[in-house]
Amino acid sequence: MKVQIPRGTQDILPEQAKVWQWIEEKMREVTKQYHYKEIRTPIFEHTDIFARGVGDTTDIVQKEMYSFQDRGGRDLTLRPEGTAAVVRSFVENKMYGDPNQPVKLYYVGPMFRYERPQSGRYRQFVQFGVEALGSQDPAIDAEVIGLAMDIYKQVGLKNLNLVINSLGDKESRANHREALIQHFQPRIDEFCKDCQNRLEKNPLRILDCKVDRDHELMKTAPSILDYLNDESKVYFEKVCQYLTDLGIEYTIDPKLVRGLDYYNATTFEIMSSAAGFGAITTLCGGGRYNGLVEEFGGPETPGIGFALSIERLIAALEAENVQLNLPHEIDFYLIALGDRAKDYSVKLLNDLRHNGFSADRDYTNRKMKAQLKSADRLSAKYVLILGEDELDQGIIQMKNMQTSEQKEIHLQSFIEEIKQLVI
Numbered sequence: 438m439k440v441q442i443p444r445g446t447q448d449i450l451p452e453q454a455k456v457w458q459w460i461e462e463k464m465r466e467v468t469k470q471y472h473y474k475e476i477r478t479p480i481f482e483h484t485d486i487f488a489r490g491v492g493d494t495t496d497i498v499q500k501e502m503y504s505f506q507d508r509g510g511r512d513l514t515l516r517p518e519g520t521a522a523v524v525r526s527f528v529e530n531k532m533y534g535d536p537n538q539p540v541k542l543y544y545v546g547p548m549f550r551y552e553r554p555q556s557g558r559y560r561q562f563v564q565f566g567v568e569a570l571g572s573q574d575p576a577i578d579a580e581v582i583g584l585a586m587d588i589y590k591q592v593g594l595k596n597l598n599l600v601i602n603s604l605g606d607k608e609s610r611a612n613h614r615e616a617l618i619q620h621f622q623p624r625i626d627e628f629c630k631d632c633q634n635r636l637e638k639n640p641l642r643i644l645d646c647k648v649d650r651d652h653e654l655m656k657t658a659p660s661i662l663d664y665l666n667d668e669s670k671v672y673f674e675k676v677c678q679y680l681t682d683l684g685i686e687y688t689i690d691p692k693l694v695r696g697l698d699y700y701n702a703t704t705f706e707i708m709s710s711a712a713g714f715g716a717i718t719t720l721c722g723g724g725r726y727n728g729l730v731e732e733f734g735g736p737e738t739p740g741i742g743f744a745l746s747i748e749r750l751i752a753a754l755e756a757e758n759v760q761l762n763l764p765h766e767i768d769f770y771l772i773a774l775g776d777r778a779k780d781y782s783v784k785l786l787n788d789l790r791h792n793g794f795s796a797d798r799d800y801t802n803r804k805m806k807a808q809l810k811s812a813d814r815l816s817a818k819y820v821l822i823l824g825e826d827e828l829d830q831g832i833i834q835m836k837n838m839q840t841s842e843q844k845e846i847h848l849q850s851f852i853e854e855i856k857q858l859v860i
């Protein structure tokens with residue numbers, strides 16, 4: 438038997454899990470400020486949801502999905518991303534009928550892509566994402582982008598680059614598509630097989646090709662920004678204006694096409710510019726997907742969102758060497774010396790826990806010094822020491838680990854006195 442973790446996955450051990458929890462907490466705080474509500478969808482969906490949602494010609498659908506048949510012969514796929522699943526749920530649960538529009542949702546959970554693992558790229562990774570469905574107001578585009586930027590700022594990141602683009606509406610994209618076909622067609626045989634297939638099906642995908650990215654025709658390809666009709670242009674200008682109003686810096690990159698097919702109008706990515714951050718610098722990606730709800734059988738409903746992975750966020754924190762202000766692991770560490778004190782401490786510990794404090798003790802008969810070390814490692818706020826003498830006197834020693842201040846507490850009024858001292 439091979440006792441080894443699958444390639445491209447990782448265990449989050451307790452020390453690291455503390456960091457994850459802290460980050461997730463920050464994210465939930467920020468999403469609450471922006472009034473987004475959590476949605477939880479299944480880890481797997483019918484394969485069709487992603488094939489149609491993310492798009493048949495994308496790398497995700499063609500090469501990266503963990504697809505399987507269950508025992509009932511159903512074609513299922515471990516979700517490679519969250520948007521298609523959220524839109525499926527939006528339609529199925531008729532959220533378009535909710536009187537509060539737009540419907541503003543967020544999710545946190547594992548996603549699965551069969552990619553070549555490298556630093557910052559996993560086969561199982563955790564995405565945090567938000568989706569706002571039901572508004573075609575450029576202010577919500579700016580809100581969604583602002584929310585993403587806020588999350589990074591709240592965790593302490595500074596070296597960020599926001600890149601935005603517009604893929605325009607249907608008409609703009611149709612005109613751009615024609616221009617792309619005319620541009621690439623005469624020399625398409627110099628491109629990879631995938632790009633040759635993409636030419637008719639979805640020429641925009643060629644711009645995102647990892648194999649042919651250095652081909653000279655890539656540099657001279659027609660820019661979408663030259664094909665935006667007036668409506669798309671005005672919309673994009675509004676989004677940019679709102680970002681400026683919010684004090685958010687950005688650069689416009691007409692080559693930002695994103696790797697998923699459902700995008701139109703605004704697209705964006707946030708990159709880390711920290712020195713020493715790996716080759717993959719994208720921390721977060723998102724954009725508009727007007728039309729996806731209709732694709733899934735719902736009424737015409739615009740949508741916009743983004744997703745970021747916690748793995749890359751942590752990598753950025755490490756690259757920027759951000760010192761995290763993690764909470765104390767426990768409030769109290771109780772050291773009981775001698776059998777009588779140990780017996781007594783069972784109830785004391787319970788009293789602390791039932792009064793809202795986190796508390797722990799030694800269970801392996803270690804010496805006082807070793808127990809004090811444990812308290813230190815756990816960054817306990819207070820240490821309580823109970824020996825035979827204290828027990829006879831009806832007291833317990835309490836030491837504030839930050840100030841080293843020591844106090845005697847009466848066992849009779851243990852919780853009352855603790856509450857007064859600690860709160």
Ligand code: HAM
Nearest residue numbers: 518520558559562720721722723724742743744745746
């Ligand atoms: P995406 O660009 O495919 O977009 O992924 C979003 C983010 O997920 C990336 O920027 C990156 O942080 C993270 N990510 C992707 N693949 C991996 C990987 N293999 N390992 C670690 N992190 C990864 C989407 O998934 C869209 N659903 C985003 C969206 C939401 N658009 C609109 N709403």
